[in-house]
Amino acid sequence: MNLQQLRYVVATAEHRTMTDAARSLYIAQPALSRAIRDLERELGMTLFARSGRGVVVTPAGRRVVKLAREALDAIHEIEELAAQRQGGPVELRIAATPTLEAGLAGRLLPAYASGHPEVRVHIVRCDGREGVVNAIRDKKADLGLTDLPVPADLVTHPLERQEIVLVSPPGMDLPDPVPMARLDDLPLLLPCPGTPRRAEFEAMFTRYGVKPAAAAESDDRATWLTTVRARSVSLLWYRSIATEAVRAGLAVRSLDPPVRRVIALIHARRRLAPVAQEFVALAEGGSAA
Known part of the structure:
Protein backbone atom coordinates (compact mmCIF):
# COMPACT_ATOMS: atom_id res chain seq x y z
CA MET A 1 0.00 0.00 0.00
CA GLN A 84 7.44 26.77 7.29
CA ARG A 85 10.63 25.45 8.91
CA GLN A 86 12.54 25.79 5.63
CA GLY A 87 11.27 29.32 5.12
CA GLY A 88 9.28 28.32 2.05
CA PRO A 89 5.91 29.91 1.22
CA VAL A 90 2.77 28.47 2.79
CA GLU A 91 -0.09 28.66 0.29
CA LEU A 92 -3.85 28.88 0.76
CA ARG A 93 -5.90 28.41 -2.40
CA ILE A 94 -9.44 29.82 -2.45
CA ALA A 95 -11.81 29.24 -5.38
CA ALA A 96 -14.34 31.98 -6.07
CA THR A 97 -16.58 33.28 -8.82
CA PRO A 98 -15.70 36.69 -10.30
CA THR A 99 -18.84 38.19 -8.72
CA LEU A 100 -17.91 37.10 -5.19
CA GLU A 101 -14.16 37.58 -5.60
CA ALA A 102 -14.43 41.34 -5.14
CA GLY A 103 -15.96 40.97 -1.68
CA LEU A 104 -13.39 38.33 -0.78
CA ALA A 105 -10.48 40.49 -1.86
CA GLY A 106 -11.89 43.67 -0.37
CA ARG A 107 -12.94 42.40 3.06
CA LEU A 108 -11.55 39.00 4.05
CA LEU A 109 -8.13 38.87 2.42
CA PRO A 110 -6.69 42.07 3.95
CA ALA A 111 -7.81 40.99 7.42
CA TYR A 112 -6.33 37.53 6.96
CA ALA A 113 -3.08 38.81 5.44
CA SER A 114 -2.47 41.19 8.33
CA GLY A 115 -2.47 38.30 10.78
CA HIS A 116 -0.80 35.74 8.51
CA PRO A 117 1.93 37.53 6.51
CA GLU A 118 3.72 34.21 5.93
CA VAL A 119 0.77 32.74 3.98
CA ARG A 120 0.49 33.32 0.24
CA VAL A 121 -3.20 33.37 -0.72
CA HIS A 122 -3.97 32.39 -4.29
CA ILE A 123 -7.43 33.05 -5.75
CA VAL A 124 -8.62 30.35 -8.17
CA ARG A 125 -11.13 32.15 -10.38
CA CYS A 126 -14.01 29.87 -11.40
CA ASP A 127 -16.95 30.17 -13.74
CA GLY A 128 -19.96 29.77 -11.47
CA ARG A 129 -20.83 27.57 -8.54
CA GLU A 130 -20.11 24.38 -10.49
CA GLY A 131 -16.58 25.61 -11.18
CA VAL A 132 -15.98 26.27 -7.47
CA VAL A 133 -17.30 22.80 -6.53
CA ASN A 134 -15.09 21.17 -9.15
CA ALA A 135 -12.03 23.09 -7.95
CA ILE A 136 -12.58 21.71 -4.45
CA ARG A 137 -13.20 18.16 -5.65
CA ASP A 138 -10.21 18.24 -8.00
CA LYS A 139 -8.01 19.57 -5.15
CA LYS A 140 -7.19 22.73 -7.07
CA ALA A 141 -8.41 24.78 -4.09
CA ASP A 142 -8.50 24.31 -0.31
CA LEU A 143 -11.61 26.46 0.19
CA GLY A 144 -14.34 27.77 -2.07
CA LEU A 145 -16.56 30.85 -1.83
CA THR A 146 -19.92 30.41 -3.52
CA ASP A 147 -23.66 30.56 -3.03
CA LEU A 148 -25.67 27.59 -1.82
CA PRO A 149 -26.80 24.90 -2.37
CA VAL A 150 -23.79 22.66 -3.07
CA PRO A 151 -23.58 18.83 -3.08
CA ALA A 152 -23.99 17.17 0.32
CA ASP A 153 -20.50 15.65 0.25
CA LEU A 154 -19.03 19.13 0.82
CA VAL A 155 -18.89 21.00 4.14
CA THR A 156 -20.46 24.48 4.21
CA HIS A 157 -19.81 27.49 6.45
CA PRO A 158 -22.56 30.08 5.77
CA LEU A 159 -21.25 33.64 5.96
CA GLU A 160 -23.93 36.04 4.75
CA ARG A 161 -27.08 36.48 2.71
CA GLN A 162 -26.73 38.48 -0.51
CA GLU A 163 -29.64 40.23 -2.17
CA ILE A 164 -30.58 39.50 -5.77
CA VAL A 165 -31.34 42.70 -7.68
CA LEU A 166 -32.61 43.67 -11.12
CA VAL A 167 -30.04 45.39 -13.35
CA SER A 168 -31.68 47.25 -16.26
CA PRO A 169 -30.83 49.70 -19.05
CA PRO A 170 -31.35 53.37 -18.17
CA GLY A 171 -34.75 54.91 -18.73
CA MET A 172 -36.90 51.86 -18.01
CA ASP A 173 -40.23 52.72 -16.37
CA LEU A 174 -39.90 50.51 -13.32
CA PRO A 175 -40.43 51.28 -9.61
CA ASP A 176 -37.85 50.58 -6.93
CA PRO A 177 -38.36 48.01 -5.51
CA VAL A 178 -39.76 46.11 -8.48
CA PRO A 179 -42.82 43.95 -7.63
CA MET A 180 -42.34 40.35 -8.71
CA ALA A 181 -45.42 40.62 -10.90
CA ARG A 182 -43.57 43.17 -13.08
CA LEU A 183 -41.13 40.44 -14.14
CA ASP A 184 -43.93 38.85 -16.18
CA ASP A 185 -42.96 39.17 -19.88
CA LEU A 186 -39.97 41.37 -18.94
CA PRO A 187 -37.07 40.72 -21.36
CA LEU A 188 -34.30 39.11 -19.32
CA LEU A 189 -30.75 37.92 -19.86
CA LEU A 190 -30.75 34.40 -18.38
CA PRO A 191 -28.24 31.57 -17.96
CA CYS A 192 -28.22 29.02 -20.77
CA PRO A 193 -30.92 26.31 -20.79
CA GLY A 194 -30.04 23.07 -19.07
CA THR A 195 -27.64 24.65 -16.56
CA PRO A 196 -28.22 24.48 -12.78
CA ARG A 197 -28.39 28.29 -12.64
CA ARG A 198 -31.15 28.39 -15.24
CA ALA A 199 -33.08 25.72 -13.33
CA GLU A 200 -32.87 27.79 -10.14
CA PHE A 201 -34.21 30.87 -11.88
CA GLU A 202 -37.02 28.88 -13.47
CA ALA A 203 -37.94 27.50 -10.03
CA MET A 204 -38.02 31.04 -8.61
CA PHE A 205 -40.26 32.25 -11.46
CA THR A 206 -42.61 29.34 -10.90
CA ARG A 207 -42.74 30.06 -7.18
CA TYR A 208 -43.86 33.64 -7.82
CA GLY A 209 -46.09 32.78 -10.80
CA VAL A 210 -44.25 34.92 -13.38
CA LYS A 211 -42.92 34.17 -16.87
CA PRO A 212 -40.19 36.59 -17.97
CA ALA A 213 -39.12 36.55 -21.60
CA ALA A 214 -35.72 34.93 -22.24
CA ALA A 215 -34.53 37.67 -24.59
CA ALA A 216 -30.86 36.67 -24.28
CA GLU A 217 -29.05 33.62 -22.89
CA SER A 218 -25.42 33.54 -21.83
CA ASP A 219 -23.11 32.06 -19.19
CA ASP A 220 -20.28 34.46 -20.07
CA ARG A 221 -20.34 36.82 -17.10
CA ALA A 222 -17.78 39.14 -18.67
CA THR A 223 -20.34 40.19 -21.30
CA TRP A 224 -23.47 40.45 -19.13
CA LEU A 225 -23.48 44.19 -18.44
CA THR A 226 -22.57 44.99 -22.04
CA THR A 227 -25.44 42.78 -23.22
CA VAL A 228 -27.90 44.47 -20.85
CA ARG A 229 -27.08 47.87 -22.32
CA ALA A 230 -26.77 46.83 -25.97
CA ARG A 231 -29.87 44.64 -26.18
CA SER A 232 -32.17 46.50 -23.75
CA VAL A 233 -32.64 43.47 -21.50
CA SER A 234 -32.52 43.17 -17.72
CA LEU A 235 -30.39 40.91 -15.54
CA LEU A 236 -31.03 39.28 -12.17
CA TRP A 237 -27.86 39.00 -10.10
CA TYR A 238 -26.26 39.81 -6.77
CA ARG A 239 -26.13 43.26 -5.18
CA SER A 240 -22.32 43.00 -5.26
CA ILE A 241 -22.48 43.71 -9.00
CA ALA A 242 -24.28 47.03 -8.34
CA THR A 243 -21.21 49.29 -8.26
CA GLU A 244 -19.94 47.94 -11.57
CA ALA A 245 -23.44 48.20 -13.09
CA VAL A 246 -23.93 51.82 -12.01
CA ARG A 247 -20.48 52.67 -13.36
CA ALA A 248 -21.65 51.21 -16.69
CA GLY A 249 -24.65 53.56 -16.67
CA LEU A 250 -27.23 50.90 -15.71
CA ALA A 251 -30.01 51.04 -13.12
CA VAL A 252 -30.09 48.71 -10.12
CA ARG A 253 -33.37 47.96 -8.31
CA SER A 254 -34.39 45.67 -5.47
CA LEU A 255 -37.17 43.10 -5.81
CA ASP A 256 -40.41 42.98 -3.82
CA PRO A 257 -40.51 40.67 -1.95
CA PRO A 258 -36.72 40.68 -1.55
CA VAL A 259 -34.80 37.59 -2.70
CA ARG A 260 -31.60 36.59 -0.95
CA ARG A 261 -29.14 33.72 -1.32
CA VAL A 262 -26.74 32.32 1.27
CA ILE A 263 -23.04 32.80 0.53
CA ALA A 264 -20.73 30.26 2.16
CA LEU A 265 -17.21 28.94 2.36
CA ILE A 266 -17.09 25.30 1.29
CA HIS A 267 -14.49 22.55 1.46
CA ALA A 268 -14.09 18.81 1.16
CA ARG A 269 -15.24 16.63 4.05
CA ARG A 270 -11.81 16.22 5.62
CA ARG A 271 -9.64 17.90 8.22
CA LEU A 272 -8.49 21.28 7.00
CA ALA A 273 -4.91 22.46 7.14
CA PRO A 274 -4.33 25.01 9.94
CA VAL A 275 -4.06 27.95 7.52
CA ALA A 276 -7.47 27.06 6.04
CA GLN A 277 -9.00 26.52 9.48
CA GLU A 278 -7.83 29.97 10.53
CA PHE A 279 -9.29 31.56 7.41
CA VAL A 280 -12.69 29.90 8.06
CA ALA A 281 -12.62 31.08 11.69
CA LEU A 282 -11.84 34.65 10.59
CA ALA A 283 -14.60 34.62 7.96
CA GLU A 284 -17.22 33.23 10.34
CA GLY A 285 -16.21 35.67 13.07
CA GLY A 286 -16.53 38.67 10.76
CA SER A 287 -19.62 37.58 8.80
CA ALA A 288 -22.99 39.25 9.07
CA ALA A 289 -26.38 37.63 8.56
Whole structure:
Protein backbone atom coordinates (compact mmCIF):
# COMPACT_ATOMS: atom_id res chain seq x y z
CA MET A 1 0.00 0.00 0.00
CA ASN A 2 1.23 3.50 -0.79
CA LEU A 3 0.07 7.13 -0.65
CA GLN A 4 -0.87 7.12 -4.31
CA GLN A 5 -3.32 4.27 -3.71
CA LEU A 6 -4.82 6.15 -0.76
CA ARG A 7 -5.36 9.19 -2.99
CA TYR A 8 -7.04 6.96 -5.55
CA VAL A 9 -9.38 5.52 -2.91
CA VAL A 10 -10.39 8.96 -1.60
CA ALA A 11 -10.95 10.38 -5.10
CA THR A 12 -13.11 7.41 -6.09
CA ALA A 13 -15.21 7.75 -2.94
CA GLU A 14 -15.67 11.49 -3.52
CA HIS A 15 -16.57 11.30 -7.21
CA ARG A 16 -18.57 8.03 -7.10
CA THR A 17 -17.51 7.11 -10.64
CA MET A 18 -14.17 5.76 -11.83
CA THR A 19 -14.29 8.03 -14.87
CA ASP A 20 -14.71 11.26 -12.90
CA ALA A 21 -12.17 10.18 -10.28
CA ALA A 22 -9.61 9.34 -12.96
CA ARG A 23 -10.19 12.70 -14.64
CA SER A 24 -9.59 14.53 -11.34
CA LEU A 25 -6.36 12.56 -10.83
CA TYR A 26 -5.18 13.08 -14.43
CA ILE A 27 -4.76 9.36 -15.04
CA ALA A 28 -6.46 6.91 -17.36
CA GLN A 29 -9.60 5.23 -16.05
CA PRO A 30 -8.29 1.67 -16.63
CA ALA A 31 -5.18 2.51 -14.61
CA LEU A 32 -7.32 3.73 -11.70
CA SER A 33 -9.55 0.64 -11.81
CA ARG A 34 -6.49 -1.62 -11.85
CA ALA A 35 -4.91 0.20 -8.88
CA ILE A 36 -8.12 -0.09 -6.86
CA ARG A 37 -8.42 -3.81 -7.66
CA ASP A 38 -4.78 -4.37 -6.65
CA LEU A 39 -5.36 -2.61 -3.33
CA GLU A 40 -8.55 -4.58 -2.66
CA ARG A 41 -6.65 -7.80 -3.36
CA GLU A 42 -3.83 -6.72 -1.05
CA LEU A 43 -6.22 -5.82 1.78
CA GLY A 44 -8.45 -8.82 1.23
CA MET A 45 -11.63 -6.69 1.17
CA THR A 46 -13.95 -5.04 -1.32
CA LEU A 47 -13.86 -1.25 -1.04
CA PHE A 48 -16.25 -0.35 -3.86
CA ALA A 49 -19.25 -2.17 -5.26
CA ARG A 50 -19.91 -1.47 -8.93
CA SER A 51 -23.41 -0.05 -9.51
CA GLY A 52 -24.50 0.88 -13.04
CA ARG A 53 -22.04 3.46 -14.31
CA GLY A 54 -20.83 4.37 -10.82
CA VAL A 55 -19.53 2.82 -7.63
CA VAL A 56 -20.87 2.54 -4.07
CA VAL A 57 -18.55 2.54 -1.07
CA THR A 58 -18.93 -0.68 0.93
CA PRO A 59 -19.11 -0.64 4.77
CA ALA A 60 -15.48 -1.80 4.92
CA GLY A 61 -14.62 0.76 2.25
CA ARG A 62 -16.08 3.60 4.33
CA ARG A 63 -13.70 2.81 7.16
CA VAL A 64 -10.74 2.62 4.79
CA VAL A 65 -11.71 5.90 3.11
CA LYS A 66 -11.96 7.64 6.51
CA LEU A 67 -8.51 6.41 7.53
CA ALA A 68 -7.06 7.26 4.10
CA ARG A 69 -8.35 10.84 4.41
CA GLU A 70 -6.79 11.14 7.86
CA ALA A 71 -3.46 9.82 6.57
CA LEU A 72 -3.43 12.22 3.61
CA ASP A 73 -4.40 15.13 5.86
CA ALA A 74 -1.52 14.29 8.17
CA ILE A 75 0.90 14.16 5.25
CA HIS A 76 -0.34 17.58 4.07
CA GLU A 77 0.19 19.07 7.54
CA ILE A 78 3.70 17.61 7.71
CA GLU A 79 4.51 19.15 4.31
CA GLU A 80 3.20 22.53 5.49
CA LEU A 81 5.24 22.32 8.67
CA ALA A 82 8.36 21.47 6.66
CA ALA A 83 7.73 24.41 4.32
CA GLN A 84 7.44 26.77 7.29
CA ARG A 85 10.63 25.45 8.91
CA GLN A 86 12.54 25.79 5.63
CA GLY A 87 11.27 29.32 5.12
CA GLY A 88 9.28 28.32 2.05
CA PRO A 89 5.91 29.91 1.22
CA VAL A 90 2.77 28.47 2.79
CA GLU A 91 -0.09 28.66 0.29
CA LEU A 92 -3.85 28.88 0.76
CA ARG A 93 -5.90 28.41 -2.40
CA ILE A 94 -9.44 29.82 -2.45
CA ALA A 95 -11.81 29.24 -5.38
CA ALA A 96 -14.34 31.98 -6.07
CA THR A 97 -16.58 33.28 -8.82
CA PRO A 98 -15.70 36.69 -10.30
CA THR A 99 -18.84 38.19 -8.72
CA LEU A 100 -17.91 37.10 -5.19
CA GLU A 101 -14.16 37.58 -5.60
CA ALA A 102 -14.43 41.34 -5.14
CA GLY A 103 -15.96 40.97 -1.68
CA LEU A 104 -13.39 38.33 -0.78
CA ALA A 105 -10.48 40.49 -1.86
CA GLY A 106 -11.89 43.67 -0.37
CA ARG A 107 -12.94 42.40 3.06
CA LEU A 108 -11.55 39.00 4.05
CA LEU A 109 -8.13 38.87 2.42
CA PRO A 110 -6.69 42.07 3.95
CA ALA A 111 -7.81 40.99 7.42
CA TYR A 112 -6.33 37.53 6.96
CA ALA A 113 -3.08 38.81 5.44
CA SER A 114 -2.47 41.19 8.33
CA GLY A 115 -2.47 38.30 10.78
CA HIS A 116 -0.80 35.74 8.51
CA PRO A 117 1.93 37.53 6.51
CA GLU A 118 3.72 34.21 5.93
CA VAL A 119 0.77 32.74 3.98
CA ARG A 120 0.49 33.32 0.24
CA VAL A 121 -3.20 33.37 -0.72
CA HIS A 122 -3.97 32.39 -4.29
CA ILE A 123 -7.43 33.05 -5.75
CA VAL A 124 -8.62 30.35 -8.17
CA ARG A 125 -11.13 32.15 -10.38
CA CYS A 126 -14.01 29.87 -11.40
CA ASP A 127 -16.95 30.17 -13.74
CA GLY A 128 -19.96 29.77 -11.47
CA ARG A 129 -20.83 27.57 -8.54
CA GLU A 130 -20.11 24.38 -10.49
CA GLY A 131 -16.58 25.61 -11.18
CA VAL A 132 -15.98 26.27 -7.47
CA VAL A 133 -17.30 22.80 -6.53
CA ASN A 134 -15.09 21.17 -9.15
CA ALA A 135 -12.03 23.09 -7.95
CA ILE A 136 -12.58 21.71 -4.45
CA ARG A 137 -13.20 18.16 -5.65
CA ASP A 138 -10.21 18.24 -8.00
CA LYS A 139 -8.01 19.57 -5.15
CA LYS A 140 -7.19 22.73 -7.07
CA ALA A 141 -8.41 24.78 -4.09
CA ASP A 142 -8.50 24.31 -0.31
CA LEU A 143 -11.61 26.46 0.19
CA GLY A 144 -14.34 27.77 -2.07
CA LEU A 145 -16.56 30.85 -1.83
CA THR A 146 -19.92 30.41 -3.52
CA ASP A 147 -23.66 30.56 -3.03
CA LEU A 148 -25.67 27.59 -1.82
CA PRO A 149 -26.80 24.90 -2.37
CA VAL A 150 -23.79 22.66 -3.07
CA PRO A 151 -23.58 18.83 -3.08
CA ALA A 152 -23.99 17.17 0.32
CA ASP A 153 -20.50 15.65 0.25
CA LEU A 154 -19.03 19.13 0.82
CA VAL A 155 -18.89 21.00 4.14
CA THR A 156 -20.46 24.48 4.21
CA HIS A 157 -19.81 27.49 6.45
CA PRO A 158 -22.56 30.08 5.77
CA LEU A 159 -21.25 33.64 5.96
CA GLU A 160 -23.93 36.04 4.75
CA ARG A 161 -27.08 36.48 2.71
CA GLN A 162 -26.73 38.48 -0.51
CA GLU A 163 -29.64 40.23 -2.17
CA ILE A 164 -30.58 39.50 -5.77
CA VAL A 165 -31.34 42.70 -7.68
CA LEU A 166 -32.61 43.67 -11.12
CA VAL A 167 -30.04 45.39 -13.35
CA SER A 168 -31.68 47.25 -16.26
CA PRO A 169 -30.83 49.70 -19.05
CA PRO A 170 -31.35 53.37 -18.17
CA GLY A 171 -34.75 54.91 -18.73
CA MET A 172 -36.90 51.86 -18.01
CA ASP A 173 -40.23 52.72 -16.37
CA LEU A 174 -39.90 50.51 -13.32
CA PRO A 175 -40.43 51.28 -9.61
CA ASP A 176 -37.85 50.58 -6.93
CA PRO A 177 -38.36 48.01 -5.51
CA VAL A 178 -39.76 46.11 -8.48
CA PRO A 179 -42.82 43.95 -7.63
CA MET A 180 -42.34 40.35 -8.71
CA ALA A 181 -45.42 40.62 -10.90
CA ARG A 182 -43.57 43.17 -13.08
CA LEU A 183 -41.13 40.44 -14.14
CA ASP A 184 -43.93 38.85 -16.18
CA ASP A 185 -42.96 39.17 -19.88
CA LEU A 186 -39.97 41.37 -18.94
CA PRO A 187 -37.07 40.72 -21.36
CA LEU A 188 -34.30 39.11 -19.32
CA LEU A 189 -30.75 37.92 -19.86
CA LEU A 190 -30.75 34.40 -18.38
CA PRO A 191 -28.24 31.57 -17.96
CA CYS A 192 -28.22 29.02 -20.77
CA PRO A 193 -30.92 26.31 -20.79
CA GLY A 194 -30.04 23.07 -19.07
CA THR A 195 -27.64 24.65 -16.56
CA PRO A 196 -28.22 24.48 -12.78
CA ARG A 197 -28.39 28.29 -12.64
CA ARG A 198 -31.15 28.39 -15.24
CA ALA A 199 -33.08 25.72 -13.33
CA GLU A 200 -32.87 27.79 -10.14
CA PHE A 201 -34.21 30.87 -11.88
CA GLU A 202 -37.02 28.88 -13.47
CA ALA A 203 -37.94 27.50 -10.03
CA MET A 204 -38.02 31.04 -8.61
CA PHE A 205 -40.26 32.25 -11.46
CA THR A 206 -42.61 29.34 -10.90
CA ARG A 207 -42.74 30.06 -7.18
CA TYR A 208 -43.86 33.64 -7.82
CA GLY A 209 -46.09 32.78 -10.80
CA VAL A 210 -44.25 34.92 -13.38
CA LYS A 211 -42.92 34.17 -16.87
CA PRO A 212 -40.19 36.59 -17.97
CA ALA A 213 -39.12 36.55 -21.60
CA ALA A 214 -35.72 34.93 -22.24
CA ALA A 215 -34.53 37.67 -24.59
CA ALA A 216 -30.86 36.67 -24.28
CA GLU A 217 -29.05 33.62 -22.89
CA SER A 218 -25.42 33.54 -21.83
CA ASP A 219 -23.11 32.06 -19.19
CA ASP A 220 -20.28 34.46 -20.07
CA ARG A 221 -20.34 36.82 -17.10
CA ALA A 222 -17.78 39.14 -18.67
CA THR A 223 -20.34 40.19 -21.30
CA TRP A 224 -23.47 40.45 -19.13
CA LEU A 225 -23.48 44.19 -18.44
CA THR A 226 -22.57 44.99 -22.04
CA THR A 227 -25.44 42.78 -23.22
CA VAL A 228 -27.90 44.47 -20.85
CA ARG A 229 -27.08 47.87 -22.32
CA ALA A 230 -26.77 46.83 -25.97
CA ARG A 231 -29.87 44.64 -26.18
CA SER A 232 -32.17 46.50 -23.75
CA VAL A 233 -32.64 43.47 -21.50
CA SER A 234 -32.52 43.17 -17.72
CA LEU A 235 -30.39 40.91 -15.54
CA LEU A 236 -31.03 39.28 -12.17
CA TRP A 237 -27.86 39.00 -10.10
CA TYR A 238 -26.26 39.81 -6.77
CA ARG A 239 -26.13 43.26 -5.18
CA SER A 240 -22.32 43.00 -5.26
CA ILE A 241 -22.48 43.71 -9.00
CA ALA A 242 -24.28 47.03 -8.34
CA THR A 243 -21.21 49.29 -8.26
CA GLU A 244 -19.94 47.94 -11.57
CA ALA A 245 -23.44 48.20 -13.09
CA VAL A 246 -23.93 51.82 -12.01
CA ARG A 247 -20.48 52.67 -13.36
CA ALA A 248 -21.65 51.21 -16.69
CA GLY A 249 -24.65 53.56 -16.67
CA LEU A 250 -27.23 50.90 -15.71
CA ALA A 251 -30.01 51.04 -13.12
CA VAL A 252 -30.09 48.71 -10.12
CA ARG A 253 -33.37 47.96 -8.31
CA SER A 254 -34.39 45.67 -5.47
CA LEU A 255 -37.17 43.10 -5.81
CA ASP A 256 -40.41 42.98 -3.82
CA PRO A 257 -40.51 40.67 -1.95
CA PRO A 258 -36.72 40.68 -1.55
CA VAL A 259 -34.80 37.59 -2.70
CA ARG A 260 -31.60 36.59 -0.95
CA ARG A 261 -29.14 33.72 -1.32
CA VAL A 262 -26.74 32.32 1.27
CA ILE A 263 -23.04 32.80 0.53
CA ALA A 264 -20.73 30.26 2.16
CA LEU A 265 -17.21 28.94 2.36
CA ILE A 266 -17.09 25.30 1.29
CA HIS A 267 -14.49 22.55 1.46
CA ALA A 268 -14.09 18.81 1.16
CA ARG A 269 -15.24 16.63 4.05
CA ARG A 270 -11.81 16.22 5.62
CA ARG A 271 -9.64 17.90 8.22
CA LEU A 272 -8.49 21.28 7.00
CA ALA A 273 -4.91 22.46 7.14
CA PRO A 274 -4.33 25.01 9.94
CA VAL A 275 -4.06 27.95 7.52
CA ALA A 276 -7.47 27.06 6.04
CA GLN A 277 -9.00 26.52 9.48
CA GLU A 278 -7.83 29.97 10.53
CA PHE A 279 -9.29 31.56 7.41
CA VAL A 280 -12.69 29.90 8.06
CA ALA A 281 -12.62 31.08 11.69
CA LEU A 282 -11.84 34.65 10.59
CA ALA A 283 -14.60 34.62 7.96
CA GLU A 284 -17.22 33.23 10.34
CA GLY A 285 -16.21 35.67 13.07
CA GLY A 286 -16.53 38.67 10.76
CA SER A 287 -19.62 37.58 8.80
CA ALA A 288 -22.99 39.25 9.07
CA ALA A 289 -26.38 37.63 8.56
